Amino acid sequence: MKLFIDTGNIKDIETLAAIGIIDGVTTNPSLLAKEPGDYRQNLKKICDIVKGPVSGEVVATDFAGMIREGHDIATIDPHMVIKVPLTRDGIRACKALAGEGHKVNVTLVFSAAQALLAAKAGATFVSPFVGRLDDVATNGMELIREIVDIYDNYEFKTEVLVASCRHPIHIVEAARMGADVCTCPPSVIDQLFNHPLTNIGLEKFLKDWEKAQAVKA
Protein backbone atom coordinates (compact mmCIF):
# COMPACT_ATOMS: atom_id res chain seq x y z
CA MET A 1 0.00 0.00 0.00
CA LYS A 2 1.25 3.45 -0.90
CA LEU A 3 1.57 6.11 1.79
CA PHE A 4 0.88 9.75 0.93
CA ILE A 5 1.24 12.80 3.22
CA ASP A 6 -1.86 14.95 3.51
CA THR A 7 -0.34 18.40 3.98
CA GLY A 8 0.92 21.50 2.20
CA ASN A 9 3.72 22.01 4.71
CA ILE A 10 7.05 21.74 2.90
CA LYS A 11 9.14 21.23 6.04
CA ASP A 12 6.99 18.28 7.15
CA ILE A 13 7.16 16.79 3.65
CA GLU A 14 10.97 17.18 3.54
CA THR A 15 11.36 15.51 6.95
CA LEU A 16 9.21 12.48 6.14
CA ALA A 17 10.34 12.11 2.51
CA ALA A 18 13.96 11.89 3.73
CA ILE A 19 13.08 8.65 5.56
CA GLY A 20 12.09 7.08 2.24
CA ILE A 21 8.59 5.79 2.96
CA ILE A 22 6.50 8.49 1.28
CA ASP A 23 5.04 7.81 -2.17
CA GLY A 24 3.12 11.01 -2.79
CA VAL A 25 1.29 14.02 -1.35
CA THR A 26 -2.32 15.18 -1.22
CA THR A 27 -3.33 18.78 -0.62
CA ASN A 28 -6.67 20.55 -0.49
CA PRO A 29 -7.60 24.25 -0.44
CA SER A 30 -7.81 24.29 3.39
CA LEU A 31 -4.30 22.79 3.73
CA LEU A 32 -2.69 25.08 1.11
CA ALA A 33 -4.39 28.17 2.57
CA LYS A 34 -2.47 27.60 5.83
CA GLU A 35 0.96 27.83 4.15
CA PRO A 36 2.83 31.07 3.35
CA GLY A 37 3.91 31.87 -0.21
CA ASP A 38 2.49 31.22 -3.64
CA TYR A 39 0.55 27.93 -3.80
CA ARG A 40 1.80 27.09 -7.32
CA GLN A 41 5.42 27.50 -6.25
CA ASN A 42 4.74 25.46 -3.13
CA LEU A 43 3.21 22.64 -5.19
CA LYS A 44 6.22 22.71 -7.52
CA LYS A 45 8.59 22.42 -4.53
CA ILE A 46 6.54 19.50 -3.19
CA CYS A 47 6.78 17.71 -6.57
CA ASP A 48 10.56 18.23 -6.61
CA ILE A 49 10.84 16.68 -3.13
CA VAL A 50 8.60 13.63 -3.47
CA LYS A 51 8.86 12.85 -7.20
CA GLY A 52 5.53 11.03 -6.93
CA PRO A 53 1.85 11.95 -7.40
CA VAL A 54 0.93 15.33 -5.83
CA SER A 55 -2.74 16.28 -5.77
CA GLY A 56 -3.72 19.93 -6.20
CA GLU A 57 -7.40 20.79 -6.04
CA VAL A 58 -9.51 23.04 -8.24
CA VAL A 59 -11.61 25.67 -6.47
CA ALA A 60 -13.96 26.37 -9.39
CA THR A 61 -17.32 24.67 -9.04
CA ASP A 62 -18.42 24.83 -12.69
CA PHE A 63 -17.23 22.51 -15.47
CA ALA A 64 -15.45 25.18 -17.56
CA GLY A 65 -13.69 26.62 -14.51
CA MET A 66 -12.57 23.17 -13.36
CA ILE A 67 -11.13 22.42 -16.79
CA ARG A 68 -9.32 25.77 -16.88
CA GLU A 69 -7.90 25.34 -13.37
CA GLY A 70 -7.14 21.67 -14.01
CA HIS A 71 -5.05 22.56 -17.06
CA ASP A 72 -3.21 25.18 -15.01
CA ILE A 73 -2.50 22.70 -12.18
CA ALA A 74 -1.16 20.18 -14.71
CA THR A 75 1.38 22.72 -16.02
CA ILE A 76 3.02 23.03 -12.57
CA ASP A 77 4.83 19.69 -12.87
CA PRO A 78 4.34 16.28 -14.57
CA HIS A 79 3.73 14.74 -11.10
CA MET A 80 0.62 16.87 -10.51
CA VAL A 81 -2.73 15.14 -10.11
CA ILE A 82 -5.84 17.30 -10.64
CA LYS A 83 -8.23 16.98 -7.71
CA VAL A 84 -11.92 17.63 -8.40
CA PRO A 85 -14.91 17.34 -6.06
CA LEU A 86 -17.56 14.65 -6.50
CA THR A 87 -20.24 16.84 -8.05
CA ARG A 88 -21.93 16.54 -11.45
CA ASP A 89 -19.52 19.12 -12.87
CA GLY A 90 -16.62 17.44 -11.08
CA ILE A 91 -17.40 14.03 -12.60
CA ARG A 92 -17.82 15.61 -16.03
CA ALA A 93 -14.48 17.42 -15.60
CA CYS A 94 -12.86 14.16 -14.45
CA LYS A 95 -14.04 12.37 -17.58
CA ALA A 96 -12.78 15.19 -19.83
CA LEU A 97 -9.40 15.66 -18.08
CA ALA A 98 -8.76 11.90 -17.87
CA GLY A 99 -9.63 11.66 -21.59
CA GLU A 100 -6.87 14.19 -22.28
CA GLY A 101 -4.42 11.97 -20.40
CA HIS A 102 -4.34 13.86 -17.09
CA LYS A 103 -4.32 12.12 -13.72
CA VAL A 104 -7.44 12.99 -11.71
CA ASN A 105 -8.26 12.48 -8.03
CA VAL A 106 -11.98 12.64 -7.23
CA THR A 107 -12.38 13.94 -3.70
CA LEU A 108 -15.10 14.45 -1.08
CA VAL A 109 -16.41 10.91 -1.62
CA PHE A 110 -18.74 9.62 1.09
CA SER A 111 -20.63 6.72 -0.56
CA ALA A 112 -19.97 3.66 -2.69
CA ALA A 113 -22.38 5.04 -5.32
CA GLN A 114 -20.18 8.14 -5.64
CA ALA A 115 -17.05 5.96 -5.89
CA LEU A 116 -18.66 4.04 -8.76
CA LEU A 117 -19.18 7.32 -10.64
CA ALA A 118 -15.54 8.33 -10.12
CA ALA A 119 -14.32 5.01 -11.55
CA LYS A 120 -16.66 5.25 -14.53
CA ALA A 121 -15.33 8.77 -15.21
CA GLY A 122 -11.77 7.40 -15.41
CA ALA A 123 -10.38 8.79 -12.15
CA THR A 124 -6.82 7.75 -11.30
CA PHE A 125 -7.66 8.02 -7.58
CA VAL A 126 -10.89 8.11 -5.59
CA SER A 127 -10.70 9.75 -2.15
CA PRO A 128 -13.25 8.50 0.41
CA PHE A 129 -13.01 10.50 3.68
CA VAL A 130 -13.07 7.92 6.47
CA GLY A 131 -12.44 10.23 9.45
CA ARG A 132 -15.21 12.63 8.50
CA LEU A 133 -17.65 9.69 8.23
CA ASP A 134 -16.56 8.43 11.66
CA ASP A 135 -17.21 11.98 12.93
CA VAL A 136 -20.89 11.62 12.01
CA ALA A 137 -21.20 8.16 13.61
CA THR A 138 -20.88 6.23 10.31
CA ASN A 139 -18.16 3.60 9.95
CA GLY A 140 -15.72 5.12 7.43
CA MET A 141 -13.74 1.91 6.96
CA GLU A 142 -16.91 0.01 5.95
CA LEU A 143 -17.08 2.35 2.96
CA ILE A 144 -13.52 1.36 2.01
CA ARG A 145 -14.50 -2.31 2.10
CA GLU A 146 -17.47 -1.63 -0.18
CA ILE A 147 -15.41 0.37 -2.69
CA VAL A 148 -12.58 -2.21 -2.81
CA ASP A 149 -15.19 -4.97 -3.44
CA ILE A 150 -16.93 -3.03 -6.21
CA TYR A 151 -13.70 -2.04 -7.95
CA ASP A 152 -12.44 -5.65 -7.74
CA ASN A 153 -15.70 -6.99 -9.22
CA TYR A 154 -15.24 -4.93 -12.37
CA GLU A 155 -11.46 -4.58 -12.40
CA PHE A 156 -11.70 -0.78 -12.34
CA LYS A 157 -8.22 0.75 -12.57
CA THR A 158 -9.09 3.65 -10.21
CA GLU A 159 -6.95 3.46 -7.05
CA VAL A 160 -8.70 3.62 -3.68
CA LEU A 161 -7.01 6.46 -1.78
CA VAL A 162 -8.15 6.39 1.85
CA ALA A 163 -8.35 10.03 2.99
CA SER A 164 -9.16 11.84 6.22
CA CYS A 165 -7.15 9.23 8.18
CA ARG A 166 -7.04 10.14 11.84
CA HIS A 167 -5.02 7.33 13.48
CA PRO A 168 -2.87 4.24 12.75
CA ILE A 169 -5.85 1.85 12.95
CA HIS A 170 -7.32 3.50 9.84
CA ILE A 171 -4.05 2.74 8.03
CA VAL A 172 -3.75 -0.86 9.20
CA GLU A 173 -7.40 -1.59 8.33
CA ALA A 174 -6.96 0.04 4.93
CA ALA A 175 -3.95 -2.20 4.24
CA ARG A 176 -5.87 -5.32 5.36
CA MET A 177 -8.74 -4.41 3.02
CA GLY A 178 -6.39 -3.98 0.08
CA ALA A 179 -6.79 -0.23 -0.39
CA ASP A 180 -4.16 1.16 -2.78
CA VAL A 181 -3.16 4.31 -0.89
CA CYS A 182 -3.58 5.97 2.50
CA THR A 183 -3.06 9.69 2.87
CA CYS A 184 -2.37 10.91 6.39
CA PRO A 185 -1.33 14.07 8.19
CA PRO A 186 2.35 14.04 9.29
CA SER A 187 1.30 13.49 12.93
CA VAL A 188 -0.43 10.19 12.02
CA ILE A 189 2.58 9.00 10.01
CA ASP A 190 4.77 9.80 13.06
CA GLN A 191 2.47 7.61 15.19
CA LEU A 192 3.13 4.61 12.92
CA PHE A 193 6.70 4.42 14.21
CA ASN A 194 5.79 4.24 17.87
CA HIS A 195 5.58 1.17 20.10
CA PRO A 196 6.58 1.24 23.79
CA LEU A 197 8.20 -2.22 23.53
CA THR A 198 10.51 -0.95 20.79
CA ASN A 199 11.79 1.83 23.09
CA ILE A 200 12.09 -0.49 26.10
CA GLY A 201 13.81 -3.17 24.00
CA LEU A 202 16.30 -0.74 22.46
CA GLU A 203 17.14 0.76 25.85
CA LYS A 204 17.87 -2.74 27.22
CA PHE A 205 20.01 -3.75 24.22
CA LEU A 206 22.14 -0.61 24.60
CA LYS A 207 22.49 -0.99 28.40
CA ASP A 208 23.52 -4.65 28.06
CA TRP A 209 26.06 -3.67 25.39
CA GLU A 210 27.53 -0.89 27.56
CA LYS A 211 27.76 -3.23 30.59
CA ALA A 212 29.62 -5.85 28.52
CA GLN A 213 32.05 -3.23 27.19
CA ALA A 214 32.76 -2.01 30.76
CA VAL A 215 33.53 -5.59 31.93
CA LYS A 216 35.88 -6.18 28.96
CA ALA A 217 37.73 -2.86 29.50
Ligand code: G3P
Ligand atom coordinates in the same frame (compact mmCIF):
# COMPACT_ATOMS: atom_id res chain seq x y z
O1 G3P B 1 -7.24 16.02 2.03
C1 G3P B 1 -8.43 15.33 2.19
C2 G3P B 1 -8.65 14.75 3.56
O2 G3P B 1 -7.63 13.85 3.86
C3 G3P B 1 -8.92 15.75 4.65
O3 G3P B 1 -8.90 15.17 5.91
O4 G3P B 1 -8.70 15.41 8.35
O5 G3P B 1 -9.58 17.34 7.00
O6 G3P B 1 -10.95 15.29 7.36
P1 G3P B 1 -9.57 15.84 7.22
